[in-house]
Amino acid sequence: MKNKIIKIGAMAASAVMLATSIPAVATAAESNYSYIYDYWGDVQEMPDAYNVCDVFTSSDLGLDTMLKNPDGMYVRDNMIYICDTGNNRIVILERTGKDSIELVKTVDKIKGSSINTLSGPTDIAVSEEGNIFIADKGNSRILKLDSEFNYILEFGKPDDQALTADQAFLPNKIVIDTAERVYCIATGINRGLIKYEADATFSGFIGATKVVYNFGEYLKKKFASQEQLARMESFVPTEYDNIYMDNEGFIYTVTDATTEEDLKAEKGDAVRKLNLLGNDILVRNGEWPIYGDLYMGAGGGYSGPSQFADITVLDNDIFICLDKNRGRLFGYDDQGNMVYIFGGNGNMDGYFRMPSAIDHMGNDLIVLDSLDNSLTLFIPTEFGQLVYTAMEQFDIGEYEASGQAWEEVMKLDGNYTLAYIGIGRSLLRQKQYGEAMDYFDLKYDADNYSKAFQQYRKKWVEKNIAIIVIVILAVFLIPLGIGKINQIKREIDKEEFFNK
Amino acid sequence: MFEALKKKETYSKYFKSLKFSLYVLSHPLDGFWDLTHEKRGSYAAANTILFLTVLARLLKLRYTSFVIQEPVYWEDINIFVYIASIVFPLALWVVGNWGLTTLFDGKGRLGQVYIATCYGLTPYPLFQIPLMIASNFVTIEEGQLFATLSVISLVYAGILIVLAMGQIHEFSLGKNILFTIATLFAMLVMIFILMVFFSMISQGVAYFISIGKELMFRM
Structure with a gap:
């Protein structure tokens, strides 16, 4: 009898413990899902900008063979094209509703070419005319196919002195512009992007990163012996890891090859925005440099800087970088301000194991996980949508509406820096300088504060000129x-x- | 002592000696000579200038506009470190300078070195406090001037202190510069000795603490 009472008591106690511990864990995980760095570089929790709409695994999509290490993804209109690298095929999906993605077909044969199979395709792009471009890495070619996968032409190894005859040509990532010119990142070629004309002629390298080395390293090289030289790192430009072309034709590139020291010294760029000449024109006016997480120390089994695997640019010029190191998504606006950070490594919905590609459909984000072999579909929350509305309204000149949207954002998150600066900028445009100054003052935006103050001072002097x-x-x-x-x-x- | 505070001439003397710091600004050689030889300076005025200097340093943190100066992260601010950043080097300088010059025919006494050095600090509060106030009425482009003026105030103070030492010790220019450099070395040596001293003391204390702990465990 006594034993029984003790047993029941113990069970009740453990039940209480379970009941209290589970929600605690759940809330902790949720609250850390989205965050942002404030002016001081402190992590500030923020409302989620995106919610997971659904996660689509291979079986959800109705695939008979599971996806295997899918590496590339491309979205055009409602269609999603996935390079199923491990299975040497292309998977075409269609988004039929808000939360439904259906399989259209899988393609593993192409028509009209001597080599009619794919070998480890790593990226795919589709032009406005419907022509399909595939980086067929294993076959050292970039294929141009029509929408029915009929062979049109192929882009081969560039005919350039920089490449030795025995060097393999491994096209890794491609983008195409509106004229169907192809820009390609090839493994082992660090001279920038390979640019082809639409007729498959090689027209040069663009956008190589600057080689950085200091005088000390240079001296060391001068006096090093052959063996020492071989052991030293050579001064070569960093290779890009992925590219994306936005709707204005600018190419965004990401690389994970930069070291923590280079990033912190602003010698290396994790993200670049290239114009047609290959110059970096990314605006870096944000409080923090654009390299993802500010704190690179070891934690939770991960260390080092964020390693961007892919990037996508929304139509409102917000670009989102995908970090494969900690499984996070980093959103930045066109001025380089941090907009949101969310995600993480794990098995729950909205977490990743080895994310490899990101693309967007409207403002919805689709992330491809190459280890989990799944697609995660994110849709903006009310908060995220408000932020986008506020930014878009400002861009088209509706300053008052933008200010109102930022006010709404502020109601949801009173800590959100961009909301204060957004309201301030909106007030500045409405010539309410004094109020604008208050908002900029709160978030230490010296540039905008100066602009507002200059006008405020001018107005004050004009008003009080007699007294002065x-x-x-x-x-x-x-x-x-x-x-x-x-x-x-x-x-x-x-x-x-x-x-x- | 309090009797003196009731007398009127105590105050007039204090304000006169304080006002003399402004004369020193424009006539450093003449001024610093009179400061000790004609007893135009006073401890009270020197203390006031030092206090104003420290005050200016502290007020600057809060009242300089964020347009000019990086905003301060108050959680990381230790106000005593800021006070010490002026008082500690000053103490080292005074002691080091007096210690060295006394051995090489310096005429100045320890108190005189202190008074003269404090008078030499005058440009700092005199420039920094108006700059701090003015910073709230400028834009970021106009702010470039502030860094320059701020540096000028520091260099001005530095020159004044060096000239002051030459006058109160009755040194020639060459000897004065030599002893300025020597004093800086003396400051480094003192810092080194202080650090050695502190680390030895702390190790010594730690030794006895560990013995005490050991005893407590055993008993």
Whole structure:
């Protein structure tokens, strides 16, 4: 009897413990899902900008063979093209509803080519005309196919002196522009992007990163022996890891080859935005450099800087980088301000094991996980949508509407830096300088504060010009007048006439 | 002592000696000579200038506009470190300078070195406090001037202190510069000795603490 009571008591106690511990764990995980760095570089939790709509595994999609290490993904309109690298095939999906993605077909044969199979395709792109471009890495070619997978032409190894004859050509990632020119990142080629004309002629390398080395390293090289030289790292430009072309034709590149030291010294860029000449034109006006997590120390089994595997650019110029190291997504706006960070490594929905590609469909994000072999579909929350609305309204010149949207954002997250600066900028455009200054002051935005203050000061001077003139005159004239009076007094004193 | 505070001439003397710091600014050689030889300076005025210097350093943190100066992360601020950042080097300088010059025919006494050095600090509060106030009325482009003026105030103070030492010790220019450099070395040596001293003391204390702990465990 006594034993039974103890047993029941113990069970009840453990049940209570379970009941209390589970929600605690769950809330902890949730609250850390989205965060942002504030002015001081402190991590601030924030409301989720995106929610997981659904996670689609191979069986959800109705695939008979599971996806195997899928590496590349491309989205055009409602269609999702996935390079199923491990199975040497292309999987075409269609998004039929808000939360449904259905299989259209899988393709592993192409028509009209001597080599009619794919070998480890790593990336795919589809032009507006419907032509399909595939980086067929194992076959050292980039294929151009029509929408029915009929062979049109192929882009081979570039005919350039920089490449030795025995060097394999391994096209890894491709983008195409509106004229169907192809830009390619090839493994082992570090001279930038390979650019082909639409007729498959090689037209040069663009956008190689600057080689950085310091004088000390240079001296060391000068005096090192052959064996030492072989052991040292050579000064070569970093290779890009992925590319994306936005709707204006600018190419965004990411690389994970930069070291923590280079990133912190601003010698290496994790993200670049290339124009047609291959120059980096990414705007870096944000409080923090664009390299993902600021803290690179070891934690939770991961260390080092964020390693961007892919990048996508929304139509409102927000770009989202996918970190394969810690499984996070980093959103930045067109000025380089951090917008949101979310995600993580794990097995739950919204967490990744080895994310390899990201693309967007409208404002919805699709992330491909190459280890989990799944697609995760994110849709913006109310908060995320408000942030986007506010930014888009500002871009089209609807400053008042933008300010109102930022006010809504602030109601949901009173800590959100961009909301304060957004309201401030909106007020600045509405010529309410004093109020704008207050908002910029709160978030230490010195540039915008200066702009607002300059106008405020001008207005103040114009309004009070009469008083200012009087004060200045008074400052100069009163001593002058006193001097004059004293002088007259002295003269009077000296005058014989009055002293009689 | 309190009797003196009731007398009127105590105050007039204090304000006169404080006002003399402004004369020193424009006539450093003449001024510093009179400071000790004609007894124009006073401890009270020197203490006031030092206090104002420390005050300016602290007020700057809060009241300089964020347009000019990086905002301060208050959680990381230790106010005593900021006070010590002026008082500690000053103490080292005074002691080091007096210690060295006394051995090489320096005429100045320890108190005189202190007074003269404090008078030499005058440009710092005199420049920094108006700059701090003005910083709230400028834009980021106009702020470039502030860094320059701020540096000028420091260099000005530095020159004044060096000249002051030459005058109160009755050194020639060459000897004065030599002893300025020597004093800086003396400061380094003192810092080194202080650090050695502190680490030895702390190790010594730690030794006895561990013995005490050991005894407590055994008993």
